[in-house]
Amino acid sequence: MxxxxxxxxxxxxxxxxxxxxxxxxxxxxxxxxxxxxxxxxxxxxxxxxxxxxxxxxxxxxxxxxxxxxxxxxxxxxxxKREATPEQLMALAKATREHQLRASERHGIARTDFAAAGSHWEVTSAPGIEVTDGPLPTRPDLDWGLDR
The missing domain is CATH 2.20.20 (Anthopleurin-A)
Structure with a gap:
């Protein structure tokens, strides 16, 4: 105040x-x-x-x-600025990891979620395909987050 x-x-x-x-x-x-x-x-x-x-x-x-x-x-x-597809994908992955860690604290294994169905998997965001590697980058945007 x-x-x-x-x-x-x-x-x-x-x-x-x-x-x-x-x-x-x-x-x-x-x-x-x-x-x-x-x-x-x-x-x-x-x-x-x-x-x-x-x-x-x-x-x-x-x-x-x-x-x-x-x-x-x-x-x-x-x-308001709209989030980029990369930012949305990063949020989806972070949320997924947070949920998995919370479930592990409650005694539920990560593998139980893989058996629950594909809706638990982060598969794509508009215009981006998901790989097992790091998040895709856009060299035309420099957010300064890697410094």
């Missing part, structure tokens, strides 16, 4: 940002044109590196720190 930890409802709203450094509103009363990260995500957007435009606070009883949600300007948001 931006501002003091002991904000109460009498401190709100602070639409000018004088008290907390950014405009601050009651929970659920933010003006149009502002959205949380989650709200941006449902619209297919991301904050795009912009600073926090405002915040909404909901004071809690018992002297606890208020709940805060940071707001970003929708007009400065950018479309």
């Amino acid at each position: 931006i501002g003091p930890d002991n904000a109460s409802s009498r401190d709100l709203p602070d639409a000018t940002g004088e008290r907390f450094g950014v405009p601050t509103y009651y929970w659920g009363t933010a003006p149009d044109g502002l959205a949380t990260r989650r709200q941006l995500r449902t619209q297919g957007l991301r904050p795009n590196g912009q600073d926090i435009a405002a915040q909404v606070l909901r004071p809690r009883p018992g002297g606890r720190e208020p709940l805060a949600a940071y707001l970003y300007r929708i007009d400065q948001a950018a479309p």
Whole structure:
């Protein structure tokens, strides 16, 4: 939360940002044109590196720190980037490995899953064939992940 930890409802709203450094509103009363990260995500957007435009606070009883949600300007948001087929394949393989290790912790052997059917196997992603070797690479993209 931006501002003091002991904000109460009498401190709100602070639409000018004088008290907390950014405009601050009651929970659920933010003006149009502002959205949380989650709200941006449902619209297919991301904050795009912009600073926090405002915040909404909901004071809690018992002297606890208020709940805060940071707001970003929708007009400065950018479309979400889509994952590449290679990234999707890497996620599928990592999820599969995570599930297999979890099952082994519960006493189920990996071979039991191979017998369960091919739906447990990571076979392909759009435009990519799976091999037993490392994930396919695209030399035209440098994500800097190998450094």
